[in-house]
Amino acid sequence: MSWQSLTFSPIGENIHDGLLPVLSQAAGELAGSKGRLSSISGVVPVAKNPLSSSAATVAALRTQLTDLVTRYGQCVCVHPYLHTVGHRRGEYSYLTPNDALKQLGNKLIDAEETFPSGKLGAVVVVLYGATHSAFVEQLETFLQVFPVTELQKIQRRANGLSSLETDKFFIPAARSWPEVVQRDPRQHNSLRDVDTTLGQLVAIGEGYNETTAPEAQLAALIDKKTATIQAAEQAWQNLTTSLAGEAGKVMYCEGSPAGLRSELFKSGSPSSVYKLSAAISWIAQPAQLTVFKKVFGL
Numbered sequence: 001m002s003w004q005s006l007t008f009s010p011i012g013e014n015i016h017d018g019l020l021p022v023l024s025q026a027a028g029e030l031a032g033s034k035g036r037l038s039s040i041s042g043v044v045p046v047a048k049n050p051l052s053s054s055a056a057t058v059a060a061l062r063t064q065l066t067d068l069v070t071r072y073g074q075c076v077c078v079h080p081y082l083h084t085v086g087h088r089r090g091e092y093s094y095l096t097p098n099d100a101l102k103q104l105g106n107k108l109i110d111a112e113e114t115f116p117s118g119k120l121g122a123v124v125v126v127l128y129g130a131t132h133s134a135f136v137e138q139l140e141t142f143l144q145v146f147p148v149t150e151l152q153k154i155q156r157r158a159n160g161l162s163s164l165e166t167d168k169f170f171i172p173a174a175r176s177w178p179e180v181v182q183r184d185p186r187q188h189n190s191l192r193d194v195d196t197t198l199g200q201l202v203a204i205g206e207g208y209n210e211t212t213a214p215e216a217q218l219a220a221l222i223d224k225k226t227a228t229i230q231a232a233e234q235a236w237q238n239l240t241t242s243l244a245g246e247a248g249k250v251m252y253c254e255g256s257p258a259g260l261r262s263e264l265f266k267s268g269s270p271s272s273v274y275k276l277s278a279a280i281s282w283i284a285q286p287a288q289l290t291v292f293k294k295v296f297g298l
Contacts (some may be wrong), residue, residue, distance in 0.1 A: 012198045022205045029165075057188035068291050072283025074115065077150040080276060081157050092161060097128050097269040099131045100279040105261035115257050122260045123293060127151070127248040128270050128277035132162035135276040142247035146295065154278050243295060252298045254286055 024186040049055075078100045080086030085103050088094030095103075104124070107113065127142055128133030160167075212220075240283040249270060253263035260283070270277075282292050294297075 001141065012194055015198055016018065016201065019201050019241050022208050023201065026204070026208065071284065071291075072286035073282055073288050075280065075282050076104065076107055077148075077278065077280040078107070079150075079154045079278040081154065081283075085179045091164060094275045094297055095277055096272045096278070097126050097274055100126065100277045101264050101267070103280045104114045105264040106279055108172075108257040108261045108264075115283060116285060119254055119286065119287045120257065120260060120282050120283055121252065121254045122263075122283045123252050123289050123298065124264065124279060124281045125248055126270065126277060126279045127294065128274035130274050130276070132158050135145065136162055138247050139278070141245060145243055145245050145247075148280065150280065151278060159275065248290040250287070250296045250298065252293060 048142055078085060078095070080093035080095035087099075101124075107220055108115075108122075125134070125142075127138050129138050136155060136159045139158065143151055143155060194210045210217075251267055253260055253267075255263060282289060
């Protein structure tokens with residue numbers, strides 16, 4: 001074997017050339033099909049959509065859904081692992097629920113933050129535990145139902161600290177480098193583009209290999225649409241079933257930023273025996289928090 005200069009060259013040309021007999025005839029066949037379709041248009045009366053009157057209110061439902069889940073607000077999360085927030089003890093950091101709410105309340109009057117004008121609403125969730133394992137367990141219970149990126153990071157940190165005293169004495173075996181890994185050719189962008197682009201042409205050719213009668217194709221389409229409706233309804237049922245359980249404490253209050261802070265301080269908190277906690281709040285105009293109030297049972 002000897003070295004040679006690397007020169008890039010096209011691939012899959014034989015596959016593309018094999019498709020040419022089909023693709024070259026496709027344009028003419030499609031034009032002919034369109035002409036035949038035009039010749040029978042209006043000959044047989046067809047109901048365009050028998051359910052159109054029943055579905056007249058769907059546009060309003062789409063607007064309701066948009067109003068429910070696409071309203072932007074602000075979110076702030078307080079936890080032991082924030083600098084100057086948690087109380088450090090060596091490798092560990094602690095924060096009681098009472099201190100977490102104080103930090104959260106003080107953030108509401110932070111001069112560097114800008115909140116919307118007018119009356120605001122705040123949905124506040126507090127998760128806590130007396131030990132790292134209990135804290136992780138409550139975080140996991142909440143996150144299984146309602147994943148939040150900030151809380152997921154806290155869970156990973158707390159989970160690592162829960163076993164730190166054991167793990168720090170464990171020395172894993174070193175890997176031998178360089179490492180041999182499995183690699184799908186499509187992980188390389190150029191080869192993935194070949195698969196996508198050429199695959200699209202192959203799919204067109206496969207379509208012309210069909211010998212199914214139009215009536216059978218329409219029947220199959222109806223079956224597919226029926227299955228799609230059933231799957232969508234089942235997915236909704238699964239989702240509503242999953243939004244259940246209990247974890248931590250939650251409250252809702254309204255007012256100005258200073259008023260929200262006052263409500264937090266007056267609300268009390270879980271006992272200070274819980275030395276680990278995280279508090280997260282969604283802050284926005286009251287109407288924008290409807291979805292959070294519904295999810296958290298407020």
